[in-house]
Amino acid sequence: xxxxxxxxxxxxxxxxxxxxxxxxxxxxxxxxxxxxxxxxxxxxxxxxxxxxxxxxxxxxxxxxxxxxxxxxxxxxxxxxxxxxxxxxxxxxxxxxxxxxxxx
Numbered sequence: 135x136x137x138x139x140x141x142x143x144x145x146x147x148x149x150x151x152x153x154x155x156x157x158x159x160x161x162x163x164x165x166x167x168x169x170x171x172x173x174x175x176x177x178x179x180x181x182x183x184x185x186x187x188x189x190x191x192x193x194x195x196x197x198x199x200x201x202x203x204x205x206x207x208x209x210x211x212x213x214x215x216x217x218x219x220x221x222x223x224x225x226x227x228x229x230x231x232x233x234x235x236x237x
Contacts, residue, residue: 137162139169144177147214151185154193166200176209180236184215189223201233212236 135158140147146169152158170176181197189197201211213235216224224230 135159135161137165141173144175145180146173146176146178147180147182149182149185153188154186154196155188155190156192159192159196163196163199167203170200170203170207170209176204176207178210178212179204180212180214182214183217183220186217186220189220194223194227194229197229197233 135150135152135154137151138149140149148166148169150162170179179200181200197211204211211233213224213229213233214237216235
């Protein structure tokens with residue numbers, strides 16, 4: 135899994151590419167957590183999912199873990215460009231009750 139960070143004032147867009155599974159989440163978790171912990175005045179983080187090809191239960195835990203970490207810092211997690219196969223998993227698991235989609 136690959137990750138790219140695009141910063142715009144108090145919002146960081148995280149462009150994710152590949153599979154968000156046990157291996158993929160492990161490879162990017164520390165980088166994303168480091169950005170969350172070391173960005174002053176962070177208000178929101180957008181996970182741009184356009185290049186995500188697969189997500190499993192470990193990936194769901196990864197997304198919800200970042201949601202909780204951001205929430206504890208009074209920031210929000212948003213999702214963008216969610217592919218159809220990932221959307222099915224998010225709908226079935228109830229992720230959208232916590233993490234909304236933006237354009």
